[in-house]
Amino acid sequence: MQSLRFVGRHNVVHRYQRLLLYSTTTTTTTTTATTTTSSSSTSTHHCFADYLVDTLGFSHQQALSVSTKLSKRKKVNDSHFLDNATSVVNLFKIHGFDETHLRKIVSKEPGLLNSNAESTLIPKFNFFKEQGFSGSDLIRVNSKNPSILRYGVDSSILPAFRILRQVMGCHSYVITVFSKPRARYIFTSVKNLLPNVALLRSYGIPIELIRKHLLMKPGSYIHNPRVFKDVTMRVEDKLGITRDSMMFLYGIELICGFSEENLLSKCRIFKSFGWTQSEIQTFMTKNLSCFKLSEQHIQKKLDFLMNELQLKPAYLTSRTSFFTLSLEKRVVARHKLMLILKEKGLLNEKVSFYTAIKLSEPSFLKREVDTLISQDESDSWLLAGGKCIDQHDNATSVVNLFKTYGFDETHLRKIVSKEPGLLNSDAELTLIPKFNFFKEQGFSGSDIIRVISKNPTILKYGVDSSISPAFRILRQVMGCDDYVIRVLLNLGLRAVCTSVKNLLPNVALLRSYGIPIELIRKHLLRMPAHYMQNPQVFEDVTMRVEDKVGITRTSPVFLYGINLICGFSEESILSKCRIFESFGWTQSEIQTFMMKNANCFTHSNERIKKRLDFLMNDLQLEPAYLTSLFCFFTCSLEKRILPRHKILFILKEKGLLNKVPSLYGAIQLSEPHFLTRLVLPFQEVHEVYAKHTGCSLKMLSQGSVVISS
Numbered sequence: 001m002q003s004l005r006f007v008g009r010h011n012v013v014h015r016y017q018r019l020l021l022y023s024t025t026t027t028t029t030t031t032t033a034t035t036t037t038s039s040s041s042t043s044t045h046h047c048f049a050d051y052l053v054d055t056l057g058f059s060h061q062q063a064l065s066v067s068t069k070l071s072k073r074k075k076v077n078d079s080h081f082l083d084n085a086t087s088v089v090n091l092f093k094i095h096g097f098d099e100t101h102l103r104k105i106v107s108k109e110p111g112l113l114n115s116n117a118e119s120t121l122i123p124k125f126n127f128f129k130e131q132g133f134s135g136s137d138l139i140r141v142n143s144k145n146p147s148i149l150r151y152g153v154d155s156s157i158l159p160a161f162r163i164l165r166q167v168m169g170c171h172s173y174v175i176t177v178f179s180k181p182r183a184r185y186i187f188t189s190v191k192n193l194l195p196n197v198a199l200l201r202s203y204g205i206p207i208e209l210i211r212k213h214l215l216m217k218p219g220s221y222i223h224n225p226r227v228f229k230d231v232t233m234r235v236e237d238k239l240g241i242t243r244d245s246m247m248f249l250y251g252i253e254l255i256c257g258f259s260e261e262n263l264l265s266k267c268r269i270f271k272s273f274g275w276t277q278s279e280i281q282t283f284m285t286k287n288l289s290c291f292k293l294s295e296q297h298i299q300k301k302l303d304f305l306m307n308e309l310q311l312k313p314a315y316l317t318s319r320t321s322f323f324t325l326s327l328e329k330r331v332v333a334r335h336k337l338m339l340i341l342k343e344k345g346l347l348n349e350k351v352s353f354y355t356a357i358k359l360s361e362p363s364f365l366k367r368e369v370d371t372l373i374s375q376d377e378s379d380s381w382l383l384a385g386g387k388c389i390d391q392h393d394n395a396t397s398v399v400n401l402f403k404t405y406g407f408d409e410t411h412l413r414k415i416v417s418k419e420p421g422l423l424n425s426d427a428e429l430t431l432i433p434k435f436n437f438f439k440e441q442g443f444s445g446s447d448i449i450r451v452i453s454k455n456p457t458i459l460k461y462g463v464d465s466s467i468s469p470a471f472r473i474l475r476q477v478m479g480c481d482d483y484v485i486r487v488l489l490n491l492g493l494r495a496v497c498t499s500v501k502n503l504l505p506n507v508a509l510l511r512s513y514g515i516p517i518e519l520i521r522k523h524l525l526r527m528p529a530h531y532m533q534n535p536q537v538f539e540d541v542t543m544r545v546e547d548k549v550g551i552t553r554t555s556p557v558f559l560y561g562i563n564l565i566c567g568f569s570e571e572s573i574l575s576k577c578r579i580f581e582s583f584g585w586t587q588s589e590i591q592t593f594m595m596k597n598a599n600c601f602t603h604s605n606e607r608i609k610k611r612l613d614f615l616m617n618d619l620q621l622e623p624a625y626l627t628s629l630f631c632f633f634t635c636s637l638e639k640r641i642l643p644r645h646k647i648l649f650i651l652k653e654k655g656l657l658n659k660v661p662s663l664y665g666a667i668q669l670s671e672p673h674f675l676t677r678l679v680l681p682f683q684e685v686h687e688v689y690a691k692h693t694g695c696s697l698k699m700l701s702q703g704s705v706v707i708s709s
Contacts, residue, residue, distance in 0.1 A: 085113040206571035220256040287320035499532035530566040597630035643692035
């Protein structure tokens with residue numbers, strides 16, 4: 001343990017030990033002994049407080065508070081205490097904790113300074129690492145909930161981790177739950193989670209929705225199962241919210257988080273503003289989150305809405321956004337702006353105040369910009385980020401700059417609609433350097449127009465801080481500028497700048513699985529967001545592709561499995577499986593099919609049902625036949641399968657061919673080959689082909705159809 005000892009500020013150690021030595025002197029008289037004991041205690045507190053100030057940067061007041069708290073339970077005047085505390089502090093620092101983290105930890109759990117670093121703390125840090133926690137995860141969890149380190153690995157932490165992993169299904173979700181304030185209750189009550197989640201699932205509540213609420217309020221779902229079941233009944237009986245309502249889980253959190261008296265007192269506030277019991281009940285079933293607000297907050301909102309705006313309860317009960325949006329930053333601010341517009345005669349009377357507050361900030365700004373720009377007034381102005389700017393000076397400069405780079409009015413309308421705040425940009429200092437950067441990267445004029453028109457948010461980011469690093473990573477992975485542009489058009493630079501750092505480790509992981517870089521690039525062009533997730537989340541996704549979907553890393557459809565897991569909830573995938581089951585497929589047949597054609601499960605339920613109906617009811621094909629013939633599910637039903645089926649039917653019925661190919665063989669043919677072999681030689685099928693492809697009968701009869709692959 002010598003290596004863990006604190007080697008700096010050793011004078012603090014000696015001063016602390018010296019004070020301990022001389023603070024224990026006693027005298028023979030009772031009075032003197034009492035005084036000395038008191039002096040000893042005070043001196044001990046002060047010298048330990050000095051240690052906290054010098055070592056961890058505590059304020060003197062905070063240090064005294066921690067010292068007093070600790071001395072009630074531990075012998076801080078023990079000569080070995082300081083050495084142990086220093087070993088503990090150094091262990092935390094080795095794992096990346098800084099003084100800010102350590103102050104939080106020691107303030108919440110000062111007793112940890114008395115822990116045995118080697119036998120108590122190191123095994124716990126090692127456990128978290130073995131479970132895939134990164135250094136930052138370890139710091140985040142233990143800074144938020146240092147009480148975790150008081151529990152045993154085998155007796156508490158490991159069982160809790162297993163249950164949470166089973167329920168949450170994702171490593172990052174487990175970390176989020178562990179990071180919640182007062183997470184220590186997890187270790188004492190997590191065993192209740194499985195039966196409580198099972199109860200909610202029996203009510204038909206999707207697991208993804210349950211997980212979403214567990215991330216927000218895990219404490220509400222780990223009560224004793226009998227208590228929890230009683231809570232669900234009270235949500236229905238007291239709040240009037242049924243199990244199939246989207247508000248049911250919010251009802252559980254409300255009942256668990258607030259006493260009946262607290263909820264009744266909030267109801268009394270509504271009654272003081274003239275609401276009837278029936279109106280309160282109706283409102284509660286639609287907007288439970290309002291009852292989580294403080295009584296003062298509720299009173300303030302009702303006072304503005306009902307006294308100043310003269311709105312009635314019957315109107316407010318169905319307009320929940322009045323209570324979920326910020327009163328000061330959204331409701332009052334937009335009310336004042338609309339009053340100004342009304343005074344200037346610029347307000348469109350068809351736009352209600354409620355519609356105005358529900359608009360997102362960009363949409364709201366855009367509507368006001370359109371309202372004001374359409375007026376030919378010398379004092380016209382627009383709001384951008386809450387500041388009034390002169391429209392004719394800055395905005396005109398920005399517009400002219402765009403035009404010099406080839407943007408026309410159609411492009412500019414798209415850009416201003418999405419990012420009206422760009423009209424307030426400094427053309428020379430902010431925009432020109434970004435245009436120059438794109439040109440230096442080899443972007444043509446049309447490339448710049450395409451990228452910025454699609455994602456004008458790119459111009460809000462700094463070149464050196466965001467755009468250039470994102471480009472370097474994308475170019476390193478994608479290999480050519482054309483691919484970089486396509487990713488930007490697909491995803492947008494806003495998402496790229498915030499998440500592109502994850503791309504390199506995620507691609508490295510896929511390469512370690514033996515997946516070719518060209519195949520990875522192909523999928524990045526289609527679904528780039530799926531490959532820019534947090535690396536731990538992404539690795540968890542790859543494991544779920546193998547465990548849940550049954551697709552191995554060596555399979556050519558492994559990346560389709562990643563797209564499926566990232567793009568759809570577990571409930572959505574299960575609902576698609578149920579469609580196959582309704583057509584008589586067994587679980588084994590569905591699993592085999594999914595392993596070969598995961599992409600089919602990214603289609604809509606309606607599309608899957610329509611395809612199965614044709615293949616199995618019209619064509620009488622069996623699941624055992626379809627599981628290995630995935631082209632039936634990748635080709636267009638309307639544009640390829642149906643027309644080719646009709647053409648083959650005519651050829652067979654009229655005996656035009658000695659041997660008519662199978663439908664599966666026919667749909668695999670490219671369009672030119674199908675046309676040459678099975679359409680052009682037979683005038684009898686020209687009409688059917690023309691109907692489905694749009695070419696003329698004359699072209700078919702003359703054999704002059706342009707054949708292209």
